[in-house]
Amino acid sequence: MGHPPFGHAGEDALDRALQDHFGRRFRHNEHSLEIAESLNLTAEVRDGILTHTGEQEPATLEGKIVRIVDRVAYINHDIDDAVRFGILDPPDLPHDDVALLGERGSDRIDTLVHDLVESSQRTGDIVQSPEIGGAMLALRSFMFERVYLGPHARLEQERARAAIRRIFEHLVAGGDEPEQIVDFIAGMTDRFALTYVAELG
Template sequence: MSDTAPYASRPDQSLGRLHGTGPSPTRSEFQRDRDRIIHSTAFRRLQHKTQVFLSHEGRHFRNRLTHTLEVSQIARSIARALRLNEDLAEAVALSHDLGHTPFGHAGERALHRAMEPFGGFDHNVQALRVVTLLENRYAEHDGLNLTWETLEGILKHNGPLIDAEGNPVGRYVREGLPAGLEAIPAPAPLRLETHASLEAQVAAIADDVAYNAHDIDDALRAGLVTVPDFLDVPMAGPIVSEVLAAYPDLAAKRQAHEVQRRMITRAVEDVITTSAANIARAGVASAEDVRLAGHTLVGFSEQTESAEKGLKQFLFSRVYRHEAVMVPVRESEAVVERLFARYMRDADMPGRWGEAGRAQDGAGRARIVADFIAGMTDPYALDEHERLFDARPDFR
Protein backbone atom coordinates (compact mmCIF):
# COMPACT_ATOMS: atom_id res chain seq x y z
CA MET A 1 0.00 0.00 0.00
CA SER A 2 3.04 2.32 0.02
CA ASP A 3 2.23 3.61 -3.49
CA THR A 4 -1.23 4.89 -2.50
CA ALA A 5 -1.96 8.34 -1.12
CA PRO A 6 -2.60 8.83 2.63
CA TYR A 7 -6.25 9.66 1.88
CA ALA A 8 -6.81 6.39 -0.01
CA SER A 9 -8.80 3.60 1.62
CA ARG A 10 -6.63 0.90 3.11
CA PRO A 11 -7.82 -2.72 3.17
CA ASP A 12 -5.77 -3.42 6.30
CA GLN A 13 -7.80 -0.70 8.09
CA SER A 14 -11.19 -1.91 6.89
CA LEU A 15 -14.08 -2.03 9.35
CA GLY A 16 -14.42 -5.62 8.26
CA ARG A 17 -17.25 -7.95 7.30
CA LEU A 18 -20.40 -9.00 9.08
CA HIS A 19 -19.18 -12.59 9.11
CA GLY A 20 -15.54 -13.12 9.94
CA THR A 21 -13.25 -14.77 7.41
CA GLY A 22 -9.66 -15.86 7.64
CA PRO A 23 -6.98 -13.77 5.95
CA SER A 24 -6.10 -14.48 2.34
CA PRO A 25 -2.42 -15.03 1.52
CA THR A 26 -2.85 -13.67 -2.02
CA ARG A 27 -5.62 -11.05 -2.01
CA SER A 28 -6.47 -7.92 -0.08
CA GLU A 29 -9.92 -7.50 1.46
CA PHE A 30 -11.06 -5.21 -1.35
CA GLN A 31 -9.77 -7.63 -3.99
CA ARG A 32 -11.86 -10.32 -2.36
CA ASP A 33 -14.92 -8.06 -2.55
CA ARG A 34 -14.33 -7.48 -6.25
CA ASP A 35 -14.00 -11.20 -6.90
CA ARG A 36 -17.15 -12.06 -4.94
CA ILE A 37 -19.12 -9.52 -6.94
CA ILE A 38 -17.88 -10.80 -10.29
CA HIS A 39 -18.77 -14.39 -9.41
CA SER A 40 -22.26 -13.52 -8.14
CA THR A 41 -25.49 -14.50 -9.86
CA ALA A 42 -26.70 -10.89 -9.84
CA PHE A 43 -23.61 -9.78 -11.76
CA ARG A 44 -24.18 -12.35 -14.51
CA ARG A 45 -27.80 -11.27 -14.84
CA LEU A 46 -26.67 -7.79 -15.86
CA GLN A 47 -25.88 -9.11 -19.35
CA HIS A 48 -29.63 -9.49 -19.99
CA LYS A 49 -30.79 -6.19 -18.47
CA THR A 50 -31.46 -3.10 -20.56
CA GLN A 51 -29.25 -0.03 -20.41
CA VAL A 52 -31.10 2.34 -22.78
CA PHE A 53 -32.02 0.30 -25.84
CA LEU A 54 -33.93 -2.93 -25.33
CA SER A 55 -32.14 -6.13 -26.28
CA HIS A 56 -34.41 -6.96 -29.22
CA GLU A 57 -33.12 -3.91 -31.09
CA GLY A 58 -29.61 -5.24 -31.69
CA ARG A 59 -26.83 -7.21 -30.08
CA HIS A 60 -24.29 -4.37 -30.15
CA PHE A 61 -26.09 -1.92 -27.87
CA ARG A 62 -24.88 -1.61 -24.29
CA ASN A 63 -26.56 -3.65 -21.63
CA ARG A 64 -26.11 -3.30 -17.88
CA LEU A 65 -23.12 -5.63 -17.92
CA THR A 66 -21.17 -3.92 -20.69
CA HIS A 67 -21.95 -0.55 -19.11
CA THR A 68 -20.72 -1.83 -15.74
CA LEU A 69 -17.47 -3.08 -17.27
CA GLU A 70 -16.89 0.29 -18.94
CA VAL A 71 -17.52 2.10 -15.66
CA SER A 72 -15.11 -0.26 -13.91
CA GLN A 73 -12.32 0.39 -16.43
CA ILE A 74 -12.76 4.16 -16.18
CA ALA A 75 -12.87 4.01 -12.37
CA ARG A 76 -9.61 2.07 -12.24
CA SER A 77 -7.91 4.60 -14.51
CA ILE A 78 -8.98 7.56 -12.39
CA ALA A 79 -8.19 5.80 -9.12
CA ARG A 80 -4.70 4.91 -10.32
CA ALA A 81 -3.95 8.48 -11.36
CA LEU A 82 -5.14 9.81 -7.99
CA ARG A 83 -3.19 7.10 -6.11
CA LEU A 84 -6.33 5.62 -4.59
CA ASN A 85 -7.16 1.99 -3.93
CA GLU A 86 -8.03 0.66 -7.38
CA ASP A 87 -9.57 -2.54 -6.03
CA LEU A 88 -12.16 -0.71 -3.91
CA ALA A 89 -12.99 1.67 -6.77
CA GLU A 90 -13.48 -1.35 -9.01
CA ALA A 91 -15.59 -3.22 -6.45
CA VAL A 92 -17.98 -0.28 -6.07
CA ALA A 93 -18.12 0.26 -9.84
CA LEU A 94 -18.87 -3.42 -10.49
CA SER A 95 -21.67 -3.48 -7.93
CA HIS A 96 -23.26 -0.07 -8.47
CA ASP A 97 -26.00 -1.38 -10.79
CA LEU A 98 -26.75 -4.74 -9.15
CA GLY A 99 -30.05 -3.36 -7.84
CA HIS A 100 -31.39 -2.26 -11.21
CA THR A 101 -34.60 -3.77 -12.54
CA PRO A 102 -35.24 -5.27 -15.97
CA PHE A 103 -35.93 -2.77 -18.78
CA GLY A 104 -33.57 -0.11 -17.47
CA HIS A 105 -34.89 3.07 -15.87
CA ALA A 106 -38.35 2.36 -17.26
CA GLY A 107 -38.61 -0.75 -15.12
CA GLU A 108 -37.27 1.14 -12.11
CA ARG A 109 -39.84 3.91 -12.50
CA ALA A 110 -42.67 1.39 -12.76
CA LEU A 111 -41.49 -0.57 -9.74
CA HIS A 112 -41.06 2.62 -7.71
CA ARG A 113 -44.63 3.68 -8.51
CA ALA A 114 -45.95 0.25 -7.55
CA MET A 115 -43.97 0.33 -4.29
CA GLU A 116 -44.90 3.91 -3.29
CA PRO A 117 -47.54 2.71 -0.76
CA PHE A 118 -44.80 0.60 0.84
CA GLY A 119 -41.92 3.09 0.90
CA GLY A 120 -40.88 3.11 -2.74
CA PHE A 121 -38.00 1.46 -4.57
CA ASP A 122 -34.39 2.68 -4.69
CA HIS A 123 -31.83 0.81 -6.80
CA ASN A 124 -28.90 1.64 -4.49
CA VAL A 125 -30.72 0.15 -1.50
CA GLN A 126 -31.75 -2.76 -3.69
CA ALA A 127 -28.10 -3.34 -4.60
CA LEU A 128 -27.36 -3.51 -0.87
CA ARG A 129 -30.19 -6.03 -0.43
CA VAL A 130 -28.68 -8.12 -3.22
CA VAL A 131 -25.18 -8.24 -1.74
CA THR A 132 -26.26 -8.61 1.92
CA LEU A 133 -29.47 -10.68 1.79
CA LEU A 134 -30.54 -12.04 -1.58
CA GLU A 135 -27.46 -13.76 -2.96
CA ASN A 136 -27.60 -17.25 -1.46
CA ARG A 137 -24.48 -19.04 -2.67
CA TYR A 138 -22.41 -19.36 0.48
CA ALA A 139 -22.66 -22.22 2.95
CA GLU A 140 -22.45 -20.14 6.13
CA HIS A 141 -24.36 -16.93 5.37
CA ASP A 142 -26.67 -15.12 2.98
CA GLY A 143 -25.26 -12.35 0.83
CA LEU A 144 -21.70 -11.84 -0.37
CA ASN A 145 -20.33 -10.76 3.02
CA LEU A 146 -18.58 -7.67 1.61
CA THR A 147 -16.51 -5.22 3.60
CA TRP A 148 -18.06 -2.15 5.20
CA GLU A 149 -16.22 0.13 2.77
CA THR A 150 -17.76 -1.54 -0.28
CA LEU A 151 -21.24 -1.48 1.28
CA GLU A 152 -20.79 2.20 2.10
CA GLY A 153 -19.71 2.89 -1.48
CA ILE A 154 -22.72 1.12 -2.96
CA LEU A 155 -25.11 3.18 -0.85
CA LYS A 156 -23.39 6.58 -0.86
CA HIS A 157 -21.32 6.85 -4.05
CA ASN A 158 -23.65 9.69 -5.11
CA GLY A 159 -23.33 11.44 -1.74
CA PRO A 160 -24.84 11.42 1.76
CA LEU A 161 -28.52 10.68 2.32
CA ILE A 162 -28.97 12.97 5.34
CA ASP A 163 -27.24 15.99 6.89
CA ALA A 164 -25.63 16.19 10.33
CA GLU A 165 -29.04 16.92 11.91
CA GLY A 166 -30.61 13.86 10.30
CA ASN A 167 -32.60 15.71 7.63
CA PRO A 168 -32.79 14.18 4.14
CA VAL A 169 -30.64 15.87 1.47
CA GLY A 170 -30.68 15.98 -2.31
CA ARG A 171 -33.48 14.06 -3.97
CA TYR A 172 -34.38 12.49 -0.63
CA VAL A 173 -35.81 15.85 0.51
CA ARG A 174 -38.54 15.30 -2.07
CA GLU A 175 -38.81 11.51 -2.00
CA GLY A 176 -38.00 10.73 1.61
CA LEU A 177 -35.37 8.22 2.69
CA PRO A 178 -35.50 4.89 0.86
CA ALA A 179 -37.47 2.15 2.54
CA GLY A 180 -35.59 -0.93 3.67
CA LEU A 181 -32.41 0.73 4.92
CA GLU A 182 -33.11 -0.46 8.44
CA ALA A 183 -33.09 -4.08 7.24
CA ILE A 184 -29.60 -3.95 5.71
CA PRO A 185 -27.14 -5.97 7.81
CA ALA A 186 -23.69 -4.37 8.00
CA PRO A 187 -20.65 -4.78 10.24
CA ALA A 188 -21.02 -1.15 11.41
CA PRO A 189 -23.48 1.71 10.82
CA LEU A 190 -23.22 3.03 7.26
CA ARG A 191 -23.22 6.67 8.43
CA LEU A 192 -25.82 8.16 6.13
CA GLU A 193 -24.66 11.71 6.97
CA THR A 194 -21.07 11.45 5.68
CA HIS A 195 -19.60 11.30 2.23
CA ALA A 196 -18.23 8.02 0.95
CA SER A 197 -14.59 7.28 0.22
CA LEU A 198 -12.76 8.84 -2.70
CA GLU A 199 -12.86 5.42 -4.37
CA ALA A 200 -16.67 5.43 -4.26
CA GLN A 201 -16.74 9.00 -5.55
CA VAL A 202 -14.53 7.87 -8.43
CA ALA A 203 -16.98 5.07 -9.27
CA ALA A 204 -19.81 7.64 -9.37
CA ILE A 205 -18.06 10.02 -11.76
CA ALA A 206 -16.91 7.08 -13.91
CA ASP A 207 -20.59 6.18 -14.30
CA ASP A 208 -21.27 9.65 -15.73
CA VAL A 209 -18.28 9.51 -18.07
CA ALA A 210 -19.36 6.14 -19.42
CA TYR A 211 -22.98 7.21 -19.84
CA ASN A 212 -22.09 10.32 -21.81
CA ALA A 213 -19.89 8.49 -24.29
CA HIS A 214 -21.78 5.26 -24.83
CA ASP A 215 -25.24 6.83 -25.03
CA ILE A 216 -23.95 8.91 -27.95
CA ASP A 217 -22.52 5.79 -29.56
CA ASP A 218 -25.71 3.78 -29.08
CA ALA A 219 -27.90 6.63 -30.34
CA LEU A 220 -25.79 6.82 -33.49
CA ARG A 221 -26.02 3.06 -33.95
CA ALA A 222 -29.80 3.26 -33.59
CA GLY A 223 -29.99 5.95 -36.26
CA LEU A 224 -31.69 8.44 -33.96
CA VAL A 225 -29.01 11.07 -34.58
CA THR A 226 -26.01 11.60 -36.85
CA VAL A 227 -22.49 12.72 -36.00
CA PRO A 228 -23.05 16.27 -37.40
CA ASP A 229 -26.12 16.63 -35.15
CA PHE A 230 -23.69 17.06 -32.24
CA LEU A 231 -21.78 19.99 -33.76
CA ASP A 232 -23.57 22.57 -31.60
CA VAL A 233 -23.99 20.36 -28.54
CA PRO A 234 -21.95 21.25 -25.43
CA MET A 235 -19.11 18.88 -24.53
CA ALA A 236 -19.46 16.86 -27.74
CA GLY A 237 -19.49 19.70 -30.28
CA PRO A 238 -15.81 20.74 -30.21
CA ILE A 239 -14.73 17.11 -30.43
CA VAL A 240 -17.08 16.41 -33.34
CA SER A 241 -15.69 19.46 -35.16
CA GLU A 242 -12.15 18.14 -34.71
CA VAL A 243 -13.03 14.67 -35.94
CA LEU A 244 -14.99 15.84 -38.99
CA ALA A 245 -12.17 18.23 -39.94
CA ALA A 246 -9.48 15.57 -39.55
CA TYR A 247 -11.43 12.67 -41.07
CA PRO A 248 -14.13 14.10 -43.39
CA ASP A 249 -14.29 10.99 -45.57
CA LEU A 250 -14.09 8.40 -42.80
CA ALA A 251 -17.02 5.99 -42.41
CA ALA A 252 -19.61 7.33 -39.97
CA LYS A 253 -19.15 4.48 -37.50
CA ARG A 254 -15.41 5.22 -37.32
CA GLN A 255 -16.08 8.91 -36.87
CA ALA A 256 -18.45 8.00 -34.05
CA HIS A 257 -15.85 5.85 -32.34
CA GLU A 258 -13.25 8.60 -32.64
CA VAL A 259 -15.66 11.03 -31.00
CA GLN A 260 -16.44 8.55 -28.24
CA ARG A 261 -12.85 7.75 -27.35
CA ARG A 262 -11.80 11.40 -27.35
CA MET A 263 -14.74 12.27 -25.11
CA ILE A 264 -13.79 9.60 -22.59
CA THR A 265 -10.13 10.63 -22.60
CA ARG A 266 -10.82 14.32 -22.08
CA ALA A 267 -13.48 13.72 -19.45
CA VAL A 268 -11.16 11.42 -17.50
CA GLU A 269 -8.29 13.90 -17.74
CA ASP A 270 -10.59 16.70 -16.57
CA VAL A 271 -11.73 14.63 -13.59
CA ILE A 272 -8.17 13.74 -12.61
CA THR A 273 -6.90 17.32 -12.80
CA THR A 274 -9.93 18.80 -11.03
CA SER A 275 -10.08 16.14 -8.31
CA ALA A 276 -6.38 16.34 -7.54
CA ALA A 277 -6.77 20.09 -7.02
CA ASN A 278 -9.89 19.61 -4.88
CA ILE A 279 -8.14 17.04 -2.70
CA ALA A 280 -5.11 19.29 -2.22
CA ARG A 281 -7.31 22.28 -1.42
CA ALA A 282 -9.32 20.30 1.13
CA GLY A 283 -6.15 19.19 2.89
CA VAL A 284 -7.46 15.70 3.61
CA ALA A 285 -4.89 13.35 5.12
CA SER A 286 -6.95 10.19 5.60
CA ALA A 287 -10.02 8.37 4.34
CA GLU A 288 -11.88 9.61 7.41
CA ASP A 289 -11.00 13.20 6.51
CA VAL A 290 -12.60 12.56 3.12
CA ARG A 291 -15.83 11.39 4.75
CA LEU A 292 -15.96 14.52 6.91
CA ALA A 293 -14.92 17.00 4.20
CA GLY A 294 -18.49 18.23 3.80
CA HIS A 295 -18.55 18.08 0.02
CA THR A 296 -17.64 15.80 -2.87
CA LEU A 297 -13.98 15.99 -3.86
CA VAL A 298 -14.05 13.97 -7.08
CA GLY A 299 -15.77 15.56 -10.05
CA PHE A 300 -15.63 17.62 -13.23
CA SER A 301 -14.35 21.16 -13.54
CA GLU A 302 -17.05 23.84 -13.55
CA GLN A 303 -16.69 24.27 -17.31
CA THR A 304 -17.00 20.56 -18.04
CA GLU A 305 -19.85 20.13 -15.56
CA SER A 306 -21.80 22.89 -17.29
CA ALA A 307 -21.09 21.40 -20.73
CA GLU A 308 -22.12 17.95 -19.52
CA LYS A 309 -25.51 19.29 -18.43
CA GLY A 310 -26.01 20.67 -21.93
CA LEU A 311 -25.10 17.32 -23.46
CA LYS A 312 -27.54 15.50 -21.20
CA GLN A 313 -30.32 17.93 -22.15
CA PHE A 314 -29.67 17.17 -25.82
CA LEU A 315 -29.64 13.41 -25.22
CA PHE A 316 -32.82 13.65 -23.17
CA SER A 317 -34.75 15.49 -25.87
CA ARG A 318 -33.32 13.78 -28.95
CA VAL A 319 -32.64 10.25 -27.68
CA TYR A 320 -34.24 9.27 -24.38
CA ARG A 321 -37.59 10.81 -25.34
CA HIS A 322 -37.47 9.79 -29.02
CA GLU A 323 -40.63 7.91 -29.95
CA ALA A 324 -38.56 4.91 -31.09
CA VAL A 325 -37.30 4.66 -27.51
CA MET A 326 -40.54 5.63 -25.78
CA VAL A 327 -42.72 2.95 -27.43
CA PRO A 328 -40.83 0.06 -25.79
CA VAL A 329 -40.37 2.14 -22.61
CA ARG A 330 -44.12 2.51 -22.15
CA GLU A 331 -44.75 -1.16 -22.85
CA SER A 332 -41.97 -2.34 -20.53
CA GLU A 333 -43.34 -0.16 -17.72
CA ALA A 334 -46.72 -1.82 -18.26
CA VAL A 335 -45.11 -5.28 -18.06
CA VAL A 336 -43.58 -4.49 -14.66
CA GLU A 337 -46.81 -2.97 -13.37
CA ARG A 338 -48.85 -6.01 -14.45
CA LEU A 339 -46.40 -8.43 -12.89
CA PHE A 340 -46.37 -6.52 -9.62
CA ALA A 341 -50.17 -6.38 -9.39
CA ARG A 342 -50.53 -10.08 -10.16
CA TYR A 343 -47.90 -11.19 -7.66
CA MET A 344 -49.40 -8.96 -4.98
CA ARG A 345 -52.82 -10.49 -5.59
CA ASP A 346 -51.95 -14.18 -5.44
CA ALA A 347 -48.15 -14.47 -4.96
CA ASP A 348 -47.97 -16.60 -8.12
CA MET A 349 -44.17 -16.61 -8.14
CA PRO A 350 -42.07 -19.71 -8.76
CA GLY A 351 -40.42 -21.77 -6.02
CA ARG A 352 -39.24 -20.17 -2.81
CA TRP A 353 -40.45 -16.75 -3.93
CA GLY A 354 -44.05 -17.91 -4.07
CA GLU A 355 -43.76 -19.66 -0.72
CA ALA A 356 -42.31 -16.54 0.89
CA GLY A 357 -44.90 -14.29 -0.73
CA ARG A 358 -47.85 -16.40 0.37
CA ALA A 359 -46.60 -16.28 3.94
CA GLN A 360 -46.81 -12.46 3.93
CA ASP A 361 -49.27 -9.76 3.04
CA GLY A 362 -49.15 -5.99 2.71
CA ALA A 363 -45.68 -4.45 2.97
CA GLY A 364 -44.03 -7.80 3.65
CA ARG A 365 -45.33 -9.33 0.43
CA ALA A 366 -44.60 -6.13 -1.51
CA ARG A 367 -40.92 -6.25 -0.56
CA ILE A 368 -40.66 -9.89 -1.64
CA VAL A 369 -42.37 -9.09 -4.94
CA ALA A 370 -40.04 -6.12 -5.49
CA ASP A 371 -36.99 -8.30 -4.78
CA PHE A 372 -38.24 -10.91 -7.25
CA ILE A 373 -39.02 -8.44 -10.04
CA ALA A 374 -35.84 -6.40 -9.55
CA GLY A 375 -33.78 -9.57 -9.93
CA MET A 376 -35.35 -10.47 -13.26
CA THR A 377 -33.61 -10.17 -16.59
CA ASP A 378 -35.55 -8.68 -19.49
CA PRO A 379 -36.20 -12.09 -21.13
CA TYR A 380 -37.30 -13.67 -17.84
CA ALA A 381 -39.74 -10.82 -17.17
CA LEU A 382 -41.24 -11.36 -20.61
CA ASP A 383 -41.44 -15.11 -19.98
CA GLU A 384 -43.27 -14.51 -16.73
CA HIS A 385 -45.62 -12.05 -18.42
CA GLU A 386 -46.41 -14.63 -21.09
CA ARG A 387 -46.96 -17.35 -18.46
CA LEU A 388 -49.36 -15.23 -16.45
CA PHE A 389 -51.17 -13.28 -19.16
CA ASP A 390 -50.68 -15.40 -22.28
CA ALA A 391 -49.25 -12.38 -24.08
CA ARG A 392 -45.73 -11.34 -25.02
CA PRO A 393 -45.06 -7.70 -26.00
CA ASP A 394 -42.79 -7.32 -29.02
CA PHE A 395 -41.92 -3.64 -28.30
CA ARG A 396 -42.14 -2.69 -32.00
Protein backbone atom coordinates in the same frame (compact mmCIF):
# COMPACT_ATOMS: atom_id res chain seq x y z
CA MET B 1 -27.08 -5.49 -9.08
CA GLY B 2 -30.46 -4.29 -7.90
CA HIS B 3 -31.52 -2.70 -11.19
CA PRO B 4 -34.91 -3.82 -12.48
CA PRO B 5 -35.37 -4.55 -16.16
CA PHE B 6 -35.92 -1.69 -18.63
CA GLY B 7 -33.72 0.87 -16.90
CA HIS B 8 -35.34 4.03 -15.58
CA ALA B 9 -38.77 3.07 -16.95
CA GLY B 10 -38.62 -0.24 -15.09
CA GLU B 11 -37.50 1.43 -11.89
CA ASP B 12 -40.32 3.95 -12.17
CA ALA B 13 -42.90 1.23 -12.84
CA LEU B 14 -41.74 -0.88 -9.90
CA ASP B 15 -41.73 2.18 -7.65
CA ARG B 16 -45.28 3.11 -8.66
CA ALA B 17 -46.57 -0.43 -8.24
CA LEU B 18 -45.02 -0.68 -4.77
CA GLN B 19 -46.57 2.65 -3.79
CA ASP B 20 -49.99 1.68 -5.12
CA HIS B 21 -50.10 -1.74 -3.48
CA PHE B 22 -47.96 -1.41 -0.36
CA GLY B 23 -47.30 2.30 0.23
CA ARG B 24 -43.56 1.73 -0.19
CA ARG B 25 -40.90 3.10 -2.54
CA PHE B 26 -38.30 1.46 -4.76
CA ARG B 27 -34.89 2.97 -5.48
CA HIS B 28 -32.37 0.79 -7.27
CA ASN B 29 -29.41 2.12 -5.30
CA GLU B 30 -31.12 1.31 -1.99
CA HIS B 31 -32.09 -2.13 -3.25
CA SER B 32 -28.52 -2.72 -4.43
CA LEU B 33 -27.28 -1.84 -0.96
CA GLU B 34 -29.71 -4.33 0.60
CA ILE B 35 -28.29 -7.05 -1.64
CA ALA B 36 -24.73 -5.95 -0.88
CA GLU B 37 -25.30 -6.13 2.88
CA SER B 38 -25.14 -9.92 2.66
CA LEU B 39 -21.79 -9.84 0.85
CA ASN B 40 -19.57 -8.65 3.72
CA LEU B 41 -18.47 -5.54 1.83
CA THR B 42 -16.62 -2.64 3.40
CA ALA B 43 -18.46 0.45 4.54
CA GLU B 44 -16.77 2.38 1.73
CA VAL B 45 -18.09 0.03 -0.95
CA ARG B 46 -21.59 0.09 0.53
CA ASP B 47 -21.48 3.90 0.60
CA GLY B 48 -20.42 3.95 -3.06
CA ILE B 49 -23.31 1.67 -4.02
CA LEU B 50 -25.84 3.77 -2.15
CA THR B 51 -24.62 7.18 -3.29
CA HIS B 52 -23.65 6.56 -6.92
CA THR B 53 -26.94 8.25 -7.79
CA GLY B 54 -29.46 10.40 -5.95
CA GLU B 55 -29.27 13.34 -3.59
CA GLN B 56 -26.87 11.94 -1.00
CA GLU B 57 -23.21 12.70 -1.69
CA PRO B 58 -20.61 9.95 -1.27
CA ALA B 59 -18.63 9.97 1.95
CA THR B 60 -15.46 8.58 0.37
CA LEU B 61 -13.15 9.46 -2.48
CA GLU B 62 -13.92 6.09 -4.05
CA GLY B 63 -17.63 6.83 -3.91
CA LYS B 64 -17.07 10.20 -5.53
CA ILE B 65 -15.16 8.54 -8.36
CA VAL B 66 -17.92 5.98 -8.88
CA ARG B 67 -20.56 8.70 -8.99
CA ILE B 68 -18.76 10.58 -11.77
CA VAL B 69 -17.48 7.66 -13.84
CA ASP B 70 -20.91 6.01 -13.79
CA ARG B 71 -22.19 9.05 -15.66
CA VAL B 72 -19.15 9.16 -17.93
CA ALA B 73 -19.77 5.56 -18.94
CA TYR B 74 -23.52 5.56 -19.42
CA ILE B 75 -23.75 8.90 -21.21
CA ASN B 76 -21.10 8.00 -23.76
CA HIS B 77 -22.18 4.42 -24.31
CA ASP B 78 -25.79 5.52 -24.63
CA ILE B 79 -24.80 8.11 -27.24
CA ASP B 80 -23.00 5.41 -29.20
CA ASP B 81 -26.01 3.10 -28.92
CA ALA B 82 -28.44 5.84 -29.96
CA VAL B 83 -26.35 6.59 -33.04
CA ARG B 84 -25.97 2.89 -33.87
CA PHE B 85 -29.74 2.35 -33.68
CA GLY B 86 -30.58 5.45 -35.71
CA ILE B 87 -32.15 7.38 -32.86
CA LEU B 88 -29.52 10.11 -33.17
CA ASP B 89 -27.28 11.31 -35.95
CA PRO B 90 -23.85 12.56 -34.84
CA PRO B 91 -24.64 16.09 -36.09
CA ASP B 92 -27.61 16.13 -33.65
CA LEU B 93 -25.24 16.22 -30.68
CA PRO B 94 -24.58 19.62 -29.07
CA HIS B 95 -21.75 20.98 -31.22
CA ASP B 96 -19.87 23.00 -28.61
CA ASP B 97 -19.88 20.18 -26.06
CA VAL B 98 -18.77 17.59 -28.61
CA ALA B 99 -16.05 19.93 -29.88
CA LEU B 100 -14.75 20.23 -26.32
CA LEU B 101 -15.08 16.57 -25.31
CA GLY B 102 -14.49 14.73 -28.58
CA GLU B 103 -16.34 13.42 -31.61
CA ARG B 104 -16.18 9.72 -30.73
CA GLY B 105 -17.25 8.06 -27.50
CA SER B 106 -13.71 6.88 -26.80
CA ASP B 107 -12.40 10.43 -27.28
CA ARG B 108 -15.03 11.85 -24.93
CA ILE B 109 -14.26 9.24 -22.28
CA ASP B 110 -10.54 9.95 -22.62
CA THR B 111 -11.13 13.70 -22.20
CA LEU B 112 -13.43 13.19 -19.22
CA VAL B 113 -11.08 10.78 -17.45
CA HIS B 114 -8.01 12.96 -17.98
CA ASP B 115 -9.92 15.99 -16.74
CA LEU B 116 -11.11 14.09 -13.67
CA VAL B 117 -7.59 12.96 -12.80
CA GLU B 118 -5.97 16.34 -13.44
CA SER B 119 -8.67 18.38 -11.68
CA SER B 120 -8.64 16.02 -8.71
CA GLN B 121 -4.85 16.26 -8.41
CA ARG B 122 -5.06 20.07 -8.46
CA THR B 123 -7.79 20.33 -5.84
CA GLY B 124 -7.11 17.35 -3.59
CA ASP B 125 -10.70 16.20 -4.05
CA ILE B 126 -12.55 14.20 -6.69
CA VAL B 127 -13.85 16.85 -9.08
CA GLN B 128 -14.20 17.75 -12.72
CA SER B 129 -13.20 21.11 -14.10
CA PRO B 130 -16.21 23.41 -14.50
CA GLU B 131 -15.81 23.51 -18.28
CA ILE B 132 -15.51 19.75 -18.85
CA GLY B 133 -18.00 18.84 -16.13
CA GLY B 134 -20.45 21.35 -17.58
CA ALA B 135 -20.09 19.87 -21.06
CA MET B 136 -20.73 16.39 -19.68
CA LEU B 137 -23.86 17.57 -17.86
CA ALA B 138 -25.03 19.31 -21.04
CA LEU B 139 -24.68 16.01 -22.93
CA ARG B 140 -26.56 14.26 -20.13
CA SER B 141 -29.41 16.78 -20.37
CA PHE B 142 -29.44 16.39 -24.14
CA MET B 143 -29.69 12.61 -23.78
CA PHE B 144 -32.60 12.89 -21.36
CA GLU B 145 -34.43 15.24 -23.68
CA ARG B 146 -33.74 13.46 -26.96
CA VAL B 147 -33.21 9.82 -26.04
CA TYR B 148 -34.24 8.72 -22.55
CA LEU B 149 -37.47 10.73 -22.53
CA GLY B 150 -37.75 11.46 -26.23
CA PRO B 151 -40.73 10.61 -28.43
CA HIS B 152 -39.24 7.37 -29.78
CA ALA B 153 -38.71 6.13 -26.22
CA ARG B 154 -42.26 6.70 -25.03
CA LEU B 155 -43.70 3.61 -26.68
CA GLU B 156 -40.91 1.42 -25.31
CA GLN B 157 -41.30 2.97 -21.87
CA GLU B 158 -45.01 2.26 -21.87
CA ARG B 159 -44.33 -1.31 -22.95
CA ALA B 160 -41.79 -1.65 -20.13
CA ARG B 161 -44.14 -0.16 -17.54
CA ALA B 162 -46.96 -2.44 -18.66
CA ALA B 163 -44.69 -5.49 -18.40
CA ILE B 164 -43.52 -4.61 -14.89
CA ARG B 165 -47.07 -3.83 -13.80
CA ARG B 166 -48.37 -7.14 -15.21
CA ILE B 167 -45.66 -9.16 -13.47
CA PHE B 168 -46.13 -7.24 -10.22
CA GLU B 169 -49.89 -7.74 -10.17
CA HIS B 170 -49.51 -11.43 -10.99
CA LEU B 171 -47.14 -11.88 -8.05
CA VAL B 172 -49.40 -9.91 -5.70
CA ALA B 173 -52.36 -12.05 -6.74
CA GLY B 174 -50.24 -15.13 -6.05
CA GLY B 175 -49.70 -13.97 -2.47
CA ASP B 176 -46.03 -13.07 -2.70
CA GLU B 177 -44.67 -10.65 -0.11
CA PRO B 178 -43.40 -7.22 -1.20
CA GLU B 179 -39.75 -8.16 -0.58
CA GLN B 180 -40.10 -11.31 -2.67
CA ILE B 181 -41.73 -9.39 -5.48
CA VAL B 182 -39.06 -6.70 -5.50
CA ASP B 183 -36.21 -9.21 -5.40
CA PHE B 184 -37.73 -11.24 -8.21
CA ILE B 185 -38.49 -8.32 -10.52
CA ALA B 186 -35.27 -6.42 -9.77
CA GLY B 187 -33.30 -9.55 -10.62
CA MET B 188 -34.81 -9.87 -14.10
CA THR B 189 -33.24 -8.96 -17.40
CA ASP B 190 -35.32 -7.19 -20.04
CA ARG B 191 -35.56 -10.38 -22.08
CA PHE B 192 -36.60 -12.50 -19.10
CA ALA B 193 -39.29 -9.99 -18.12
CA LEU B 194 -40.76 -9.92 -21.63
CA THR B 195 -40.72 -13.72 -21.82
CA TYR B 196 -42.35 -13.97 -18.39
CA VAL B 197 -45.13 -11.58 -19.42
CA ALA B 198 -45.70 -13.49 -22.66
CA GLU B 199 -46.06 -16.71 -20.69
CA LEU B 200 -48.64 -15.08 -18.42
CA GLY B 201 -50.77 -14.54 -21.50
